Amino acid sequence: METLLIVGLGNPGEKYAHTRHNAGFDTMDRLAAELGLEERKRLTLKAVTAEQVLDGKRVIFCRPQTFMNNSGQCVRGMFQKYGIRPENLLVIYDDIDLPPGRIRVRKSGGPGTHNGMRSIVAEIGTDAFPRIRIGTGDRPAGEDLAEWVLGRCAPGERAEMEEAFGRAAECALVWVREGIEAAMARGNQKKKEERNE
Secondary structure, three states: OOEEEEEEOOOOOHHHOOOHHHHHHHHHHHHHHHHOOOOEEEHHHOEEEEEEEEOOEEEEEEEEOOOHHHHHHHHHHHHHHHOOOHHHEEEEEEEOOOOOOOEEEEOOOOOOOOHHHHHHHHHHOOOOOOEEEEEOOOOOOOOOHHHHHOOOOOHHHHHHHHHHHHHHHHHHHHHHHHOHHHHHHHHOOOOHHHHOO
């Protein structure tokens, strides 16, 4: 049976819950609720994981429990334990270069400025794996980047972000069932209001 790995990036602990940098974790919350996943801590893998068979594929859902900058340690351990191939890895993470609430699905590409993605690429030795980027928008002029990504959205932005988490979760399941091209077609459509701008 083919094994797929979906990794949502974030920082562990209540201090960081629902911050911009934890968009990957928030999307995993959606997947866990929709699929009824039973997640458990895997100390040796530095992860919280769940497994489910979907469309004849074994799908492992993973939240690294390292801090963001060391996410690759967890992913490398998952690769080694489950024999994951890069094309069977999907990473979901926040991106300051996209407007708040926008998502982008890609087949591969560089890690950009995202330290979690840089860590993964360094640890597994390739950037040739699918990803879903969730826009948080860039920091206001003069604001510290770390403070921005580790901050929480204003109430007005939060509703938009919740919608994005739902769309990202939907795209992740399309990837499982239909592949990356179908997920890109679903996720990279502009919303109606954006097309009318």
